[in-house]
Amino acid sequence: MPQYASPRARAVYGFDAPGIMLGLLFGGAAGVWSGCLITVLAPGIASPFWRYTGSVAALVGAVPLFFGLLMVLYAFVGKLRTRDHIIHLCGLCGDETVLDVGTGAGLLLVGAAKRTPRGRVIGIDVWSAKDLSNNSSAATMRNATVEAVADRVDVQTGDARALPFPDASFDRAVSLLCLHNIEPKLDQARACHEIARVLKPGGRVVIGDYVPTHAYAAAFKDAGLTIIQSKPAFGVALSLMWILVAEKAIGLPKPT
Ligand SMILES: C[S@@+](CC[C@H](N)C(=O)[O-])C[C@H]1O[C@@H](n2cnc3c(N)ncnc32)[C@H](O)[C@@H]1O
Known part of the structure; x- marks a missing residue:
């Protein structure tokens, strides 16, 4: 209902x-x-x-x-500016399938859903209370309902290190302030490999974090992605923020 x-x-x-x-x-x-x-x-x-x-x-x-x-x-102003910047960098056409890793209250989930009227957006999270206030899937779905996008979003419990999706499921993947929380640090690379795995050929990932994103860039490069940018965006977030954009090459059919 x-x-x-x-x-x-x-x-x-x-x-x-x-x-x-x-x-x-x-x-x-x-x-x-x-x-x-x-x-x-x-x-x-x-x-x-x-x-x-x-x-x-x-x-x-x-x-x-x-x-x-x-x-x-950041909570009152920078967060919304960063959301708009990340969604802009996704280059959405409106019919994509988008994954938001560590969606929290659905900031990027809702932002992406508003730009994909013919698409679907899935947010996954482990709902850590220390990482975000009032963190729960119910709060996320409430935001999706308030923003009138509940019909095209799904929220699931899942860990970035073991994404519960088949290979090549998403056109875009986004994540904001999630990966730095993952410990030990080696597991952050594991999460990047997982994101690369579930991305379709030709897909793009956009990550924002308050720590430099160079280590994530190395992991995505290792997973075969091309790094488009990995640089600070302090002026956008009005706070510490680095943004990474990477793309997965379109696999050409093997020559016969
Ligand atoms: C600082 S909050 C940011 C939430 C949201 N992306 C935003 O920008 O408003 C970080 C989120 O990452 C989630 N998180 C932490 N470790 C995770 C993991 N291993 N897998 C999935 N989500 C995780 C936390 O539960 C939390 O919701």
């Missing part, structure tokens, strides 16, 4: 790594606050040693606070 969202409902794509974000914000703010308190608010009673200590504490606290605020800025 179709599910109808309230007309006022909005899609919610969550906070990435919420524990780390809160730690940076509160830890940083505590450092800046206590440092300022010693240095600025009590100059009369503070000795030069404590004024110096206060300045250092404020400066040290400012670093995590800055990165915490960057994460908040």
